[in-house]
Amino acid sequence: MSAPSQTELSEVTRDDASLRRFLHGLPGVDQVGVEQRAATLGTRSIKKASKMWAIDTAISMVDLTTLEGADTPGKVRTLAAKARRPDPEYADVPHVGAVCVYPDMVATAVAGVGDSGVGVASVATAFPSGRSNRAVKLADTAMAVEAGATEIDMVIDRGAFLSGRYGQVYDEIVAIKAACGGAHLKVILETGELSTYDNVRRASWLALLAGGDFIKTSTGKVSPAATLPVTHVMLQAVRDWRDRTGELRGVKPAGGIRTTKDAIRYLVAVHEVAGEEWLTPTLFRFGASSLLNDLLMQRRTQLEGHYSGPDYVTVD
């Protein structure tokens, strides 16, 4: 990639035209290449001690999520308890990265996680569609931040992005970032609606330029959600961002990651595409709910020498 320096990056965001010029000047994604590489890395075999390490690392990266219309304070409390202590029978299991809830449940979640170190992430900005005006989105964000959310998961306006109004998307992310205050901002690209890898790359850069701390694949409400090739493209974006600016930004695949095997494939991709520095919960997260149980069952299988079952982990 012809790398403009950091000063040029600030030029890029000066107006709509320069933003468009920059984003469309990004090299195209080799679709066959990235899918093949994702598939090849997916076959790598991780066993024994490495697998144990991967399982524990993956547990610490889980954003334990409940985003249902039927969420109740009780459900959020049990989720928070599970986030603090995923497997009550094994004290050495790390706590998860965060719990992820709707803004009105943030206060309950904050009380639930207490001082355990588990973050509270809240979706905001008219999640999941993002179809509302800026004032409502900002109010949504402010509400979550005031309730104590430490991380905000915003959705971009895909309609604006797809019709080429990059400046509008950029401004919105900047405005939300400002409204976040000290909270981390994760920008959901909803890659399932972006159609092409080129668009994923452009949206990733747009979110990074606007100051997103994390770029996140999907809301989990649209199929396809996270896929390995899409995550590859996003990991390349944060790696290239680091190479240009020296800043480390995170990636969060969300939706459709249900098994330990899947999670380990993602960790391999993180290691190979971005680098070892990203193998930490501050820079890589999984948005998932059922994944945690599978990780815990696999962990028990490793420790106890026989296969475990869903009767031995909590139902959520």
Next chain:
Amino acid sequence: MSDRISVAKTYKLYIGGAFPRSESGRSYPVNDSRGGFLANAAQGSRKDARDAVGAARKAFPGWSGATAYNRGQVLYRVAELLEGRREQFVAEVAASEGTKRGESIVDAAIDRWVWYAGWTDKIASVFGAANPVAGPYFSFTVPEPTGVVAVLAPQASSLLGLVSVVAPIIAAGNTCVVVASQDRPLPAITLSEVLATSDVPGGVVNVLTGRTAEIAPWLAAHADVNALDLTGAPEAIRADLERAAAGTVKRLVRGGRGEPDWAREPDVSRMRAVLESKTVWHPMGV
């Protein structure tokens, strides 16, 4: 007739309604009773066993939730298909077991299947009860299937024995993972082909072929298996299997030393072994 070269078969496993190769990629030759080559069978591994248990668990809510009448129909339909494959079963049983009584064995196996098919809608009334209690309550006892049953199929009786252990389990509403007779797996494989084309939902019966002593310990210790049928367990590891099964408090179907005479009239004991009794107290309206 010209000297055509026969097509040697390499069979696969039956898991979740599909026929996958063993995850391990292994297979082993199956010989007839005089040592002549019959076919290759897949040599299942512990991961195949794990996949099969997962498939059985997934199929359990649907199968156990189906009405008894429906289960009976589905099983009866299997008997019809067994009838259609009669010739093949006779040939395989004769070759595997080295017996001339192949026809009568297959007849007995089909009859046994029908016998158990008829039991599905009688289980509730025979094993359940409306209990007389001293108080203003109704008290009912209802039989419910145990869950996922791991079956070590009889080693000697490759069809009649197999049917005699599998049919009661699924008639009672359980799902199962069957480890076929190690040296005589062909009738079990053909039975799985019959099941795949019948109305039995995928995953209700899963058939693994391979070394019983290799797969059995993983099934015995698997926490998501609710019961273990030791009928075809090798004597040498029987005690170890019982001990492993105790770790997760599985129901055991022990079977005695050596194989029973499968030709004898069956009774309800094999169904009773994989049924749980649920008793419900309900206040009576005054």
